[in-house]
Amino acid sequence: MVYGHPAIAFAVDLRTTVGLSPCEGPTFVDSPHVDHRVRDALCTVLPSKGWRVEVASDIPVGRGMGSSAALAVALVRAHQPSLSGQALIDAAMPIERAFHGNPSGLDVVVSAAGGCVAFRRGPPMVIEPIAPGDWTVVVLDSGTAGDTAQLVASVAARRPGIDPVLDRIGQLVTAARTCLHDPAALGVLLDENHALLQQLGVSTPRLDELVALARAHGAHGAKLAGAGGGGVVIALVDDPNAPDGQTRLRLTHGAPTVGPVDIWLLGDNPMMLSDDLGFGESEDAIDYANAKGIPIAASKEKIWSRDRNLWHLSHEGGALEDPGAAPPEEVYMLTTSPKAAPDDAAIVELGFEQSRVGEADDTGIAALAL
Numbered sequence: 001m002v003y004g005h006p007a008i009a010f011a012v013d014l015r016t017t018v019g020l021s022p023c024e025g026p027t028f029v030d031s032p033h034v035d036h037r038v039r040d041a042l043c044t045v046l047p048s049k050g051w052r053v054e055v056a057s058d059i060p061v062g063r064g065m066g067s068s069a070a071l072a073v074a075l076v077r078a079h080q081p082s083l084s085g086q087a088l089i090d091a092a093m094p095i096e097r098a099f100h101g102n103p104s105g106l107d108v109v110v111s112a113a114g115g116c117v118a119f120r121r122g123p124p125m126v127i128e129p130i131a132p133g134d135w136t137v138v139v140l141d142s143g144t145a146g147d148t149a150q151l152v153a154s155v156a157a158r159r160p161g162i163d164p165v166l167d168r169i170g171q172l173v174t175a176a177r178t179c180l181h182d183p184a185a186l187g188v189l190l191d192e193n194h195a196l197l198q199q200l201g202v203s204t205p206r207l208d209e210l211v212a213l214a215r216a217h218g219a220h221g222a223k224l225a226g227a228g229g230g231g232v233v234i235a236l237v238d239d240p241n242a243p244d245g246q247t248r249l250r251l252t253h254g255a256p257t258v259g260p261v262d263i264w265l266l267g268d269n270p271m272m273l274s275d276d277l278g279f280g281e282s283e284d285a286i287d288y289a290n291a292k293g294i295p296i297a298a299s300k301e302k303i304w305s306r307d308r309n310l311w312h313l314s315h316e317g318g319a320l321e322d323p324g325a326a327p328p329e330e331v332y333m334l335t336t337s338p339k340a341a342p343d344d345a346a347i348v349e350l351g352f353e354q355s356r357v358g359e360a361d362d363t364g365i366a367a368l369a370l
Contacts, residue, residue, distance in 0.1 A: 003159075005170030009106055010116040010132060010178065013137075016057035016070035018078040023052040030056035041072065041098040045079050045091075062145025064226015068099040070109030086110050101149045118177065128229040133181040138219070138235045147227030151202050158200075165199050172196075187220025187236045194223035202228030211235075302330065 028044050030053065042053060053075070059067040072095035076088060085089055092108045104121045113127070120126040157164065172189050176255055179185040194211055197203050207224045214222040214235035222235035283300055303318040315331045331339055 003163075004116060004121070004174055005166060006082045006120045006126075006173045007104075007106055008116070008118055008130070008173055009110045010137075011110050011114045012065070014057075014059045014065075016055065016059055016067065016074045018071070018074040020046075020078045021048055021054070023050045027050065027053065029053040029055060031057075037068075037099050038071075041068075044094040044098060045075055046103070060141060062144060062231070062234070063141060064148070064165040064224075064228070064231035065139075066107035066111055067104075069096050069111045072096045072099075072108060073111040075137055085112075089263045100147075100152075102152070103148075133183060133186070135183045135186075135220075136237050138214065138237050139225075140214060140222075140235060141235040142204070142210060142230055142232060144204075144206065144208045144230035146227055148227040151227040155202065162200060165196050169193060169196050174268060177238045183220045183236055183238065188234055189223075190221030190223045190234075191215070191263070197228060199225055200228075207231075207233055261291040302303070 002016060026049050027042060028051075029042060031038070040053050044259075046053070055071065057067060057070065057072055059065055061067045068341060069092070072092040073088065075095060076083060076091045081090065084357045089105065089108055089112050092112065093103075095105045096105070096108050104119075105125060106121075108118060109125075109127050113129070116128050116132040117127040118126075118128050159166075176186060176189050179189070194203070198208070203224055207228065207230075211222040211224070214233065214237075215344070219235040219237050222223040222233055225232050225234045249285070283303070286300055286303070313334045319325050320327060
């Protein structure tokens with residue numbers, strides 16, 4: 001979608017909602033995902049005082065799935081509900097720029113319009129609704145976030161040497177429009193696209209593993225999505241629930257199937273497989289994953305699962321179930337073992353705004369980012 005080339009994108013049935021209500025004092029946002037970019041985005045739409053902004057979203061953040069564009073569109077709709085079409089897109093773009101600097105606008109277009117679209121940045125911007133084929137896209141989450149602005153800048157710095165690669169990606173998009181109803185042919189184009197993105201340096205070993213995993217389990221083709229550097233892989237399949245086809249491996253029981261997109265969350269809990277696969281014990285799930293070549297972090301020696309949020313990373317299972325046993329060194333991932341910790345304490349001061357954590361140690365760095 002960059003440097004004049006076309007793109008094809010589609011919306012998923014995940015949503016961001018924004019509610020606005022008057023309040024006393026400074027405008028603030030009520031959301032678990034608050035950093036300076038969210039505040040900068042608010043300033044493009046709302047006055048600095050008098051508003052409470054409530055944000056709820058089930059779109060993964062930092063995964064190349066357009067979470068910031070969805071926020072931009074939802075914020076504009078909450079503030080100016082009469083806007084639609086190009087006026088809505090134009091009003092949302094300054095908010096998206098607060099997150100990504102110089103975005104193409106594709107994510108905003110798809111968030112505003114929904115469906116499947118062919119897109120060219122322009123000028124002028126070209127948006128054409130198109131009908132997708134009868135296939136399913138599976139989204140595999142790498143568990144890591146990519147930095148869109150940084151990755152776009154790194155690609156730009158390598159021009160014009162990489163222009164032939166960019167030109168070929170544009171040719172693949174044009175070819176894809178002729179075979180949207182042929183999953184096998186479309187899958188071949190996805191595979192080549194991922195190989196080209198590897199040449200651009202925006203893939204990662206983890207993304208490459210997930211692409212290989214999808215292909216090994218029957219996908220017609222797969223590629224990284226978004227800017228790369230982390231985020232997700234999309235895989236084109238016929239039936240993600242086929243017992244002899246794609247493997248249903250999830251972080252949690254019942255990860256959502258949304259419209260034409262089935263979300264696979266691959267991470268640190270490989271023993272938590274769908275109930276219908278019939279795994280009663282963690283060891284059985286690990287045997288299955290190893291037999292199928294599915295990359296997992298756990299082993300029978302390190303059989304614990306992990307639950308992580310902003311404030312902690314907990315482990316459970318295996319030897320950790322014995323209250324008399326000391327935890328092994330490898331469970332210290334966000335912290336340091338007391339044996340290896342420095343003797344002198346360090347104090348970190350957190351600032352609070354509207355009862356929410358703000359900056360750390362007067363660094364200007366939002367606590368969430370830190």
